[in-house]
Amino acid sequence: MNFTPTKPALTGETLDSLTARLQERGEPAFRAVQILEWLYKKRVTSWDQMTNLSKPLRTWLAETFDLMPADLVLNKHSEDVTDKLLLELRDRSLIETVIIRAPQDGVGLDHSRKTICISTQVGCAMACVFCASGLAGLKRDLSAGEIVAQLLQVCYCEDARTPRARTELASFDNIVVMGMGEPLANYDNLIRALTILNAEWGLNFGARRITISTSGLVPKILKLAEEPLGFRLAISLHGATDDVREKIMPVNKAFPLAKLLPAVKTFSEKHGRMITLEFILIEDVNDSLEQAQKLRDIARDLHAHVNLIPYNTVEGLPWKRPSITRQERFADVLRAARISVTLRREKGHDIAAACGQLRLKTEKERELSAIA
Numbered sequence: 001m002n003f004t005p006t007k008p009a010l011t012g013e014t015l016d017s018l019t020a021r022l023q024e025r026g027e028p029a030f031r032a033v034q035i036l037e038w039l040y041k042k043r044v045t046s047w048d049q050m051t052n053l054s055k056p057l058r059t060w061l062a063e064t065f066d067l068m069p070a071d072l073v074l075n076k077h078s079e080d081v082t083d084k085l086l087l088e089l090r091d092r093s094l095i096e097t098v099i100i101r102a103p104q105d106g107v108g109l110d111h112s113r114k115t116i117c118i119s120t121q122v123g124c125a126m127a128c129v130f131c132a133s134g135l136a137g138l139k140r141d142l143s144a145g146e147i148v149a150q151l152l153q154v155c156y157c158e159d160a161r162t163p164r165a166r167t168e169l170a171s172f173d174n175i176v177v178m179g180m181g182e183p184l185a186n187y188d189n190l191i192r193a194l195t196i197l198n199a200e201w202g203l204n205f206g207a208r209r210i211t212i213s214t215s216g217l218v219p220k221i222l223k224l225a226e227e228p229l230g231f232r233l234a235i236s237l238h239g240a241t242d243d244v245r246e247k248i249m250p251v252n253k254a255f256p257l258a259k260l261l262p263a264v265k266t267f268s269e270k271h272g273r274m275i276t277l278e279f280i281l282i283e284d285v286n287d288s289l290e291q292a293q294k295l296r297d298i299a300r301d302l303h304a305h306v307n308l309i310p311y312n313t314v315e316g317l318p319w320k321r322p323s324i325t326r327q328e329r330f331a332d333v334l335r336a337a338r339i340s341v342t343l344r345r346e347k348g349h350d351i352a353a354a355c356g357q358l359r360l361k362t363e364k365e366r367e368l369s370a371i372a
């Protein structure tokens with residue numbers, strides 16, 4: 001099911017792997033450092049811009065590596081708070097990357113804090129009943145290079161909007177792995193990509209500003225707890241009891257709450273950082289006060305932050321978001337117990353949560369134009 005491109009992506013190489021490849025060709029070790037500096041710090045988009053390399057070396061590099069394995073096909077700007085980038089990969093697969101702008105302090109009007117939501121798979125196998133990404137199932141995993149490429153594409157867009165004060169810096173503040181796909185089902189490529197983003201020779205981006213969101217793959221959560229880089233964890237809970245969760249998330253059959261919650265506890269004790277429980281509010285499915293009370297107990301036990309997300313409707317799916325009154329009533333149960341809770345309001349988050357929809361729409365349009 002995985003796609004093997006004709007040339008490996010430069011964005012999937014580590015300093016070690018690139019050095020080894022260049023040494024096979026008789027190049028000195030510092031060449032790899034120079035190339036990665038052009039890629040991640042100076043952010044050039046063609047080999048010819050790497051002016052401290054000889055012409056024959058540039059020619060060889062162009063024949064050997066794909067500098068950027070994802071092309072930007074659409075940048076959908078919305079009310080100044082989000083940009084949705086639609087990227088096309090070498091096999092014509094489409095993925096989405098979202099830029100969410102928010103005020104630095106959470107309340108102002110500046111919208112200068114940028115969170116990037118990235119995808120890890122084309123489609124998704126988890127089949128959560130409310131989600132657009134899983135509607136057509138899983139097409140394939142993204143390679144490490146395709147995951148990293150999303151962040152570089154964001155940098156290209158952002159650098160064009162606001163030139164960087166310091167050229168070596170990333171152009172955003174946080175990364176959330178909450179786009180299309182189940183990140184922990186593509187574990188090795190995900191960790192390789194995040195390691196590249198974190199490395200000094202890469203984007204030099206702090207692991208503590210990277211949040212991985214999972215639908216609850218227990219063995220992988222335990223594995224993640226052992227990783228040396230301390231990434232943050234968010235759990236898509238969406239049901240505070242097995243009967244509710246199982247109805248909307250098939251993964252709960254393999255990993256019910258009795259397995260999931262202890263694994264999350266192990267993770268948070270290891271890291272000593274608050275984890276986040278995500279809870280989409282869907283009318284008459286999981287928005288009862290009883291669910292709120294159960295969620296409160298789980299959050300208290302895990303010392304977790306709770307993110308309540310009013311459901312974002314998906315074309316073709318029957319689910320609805322509850323009224324604001326009902327959302328507030330649910331949140332009040334948690335607030336009364338002094339649980340740290342946010343109830344999302346901003347538009348950008350809605351759009352980001354609906355990751356997968358832009359791709360779905362474009363795929364549909366492609367199918368229609370193929371028929372016409």
Ligand code: SAH
Nearest residue numbers: 131178181182213214215236278311312353
């Ligand atoms: N597979 C991972 C990450 C991708 S989904 C996970 O499950 O966490 C990112 C988040 O968006 C998840 O919490 C997911 O449940 C949520 N989501 C999916 N469809 C949504 C919708 N229509 N409205 C609101 N949130 C949605």
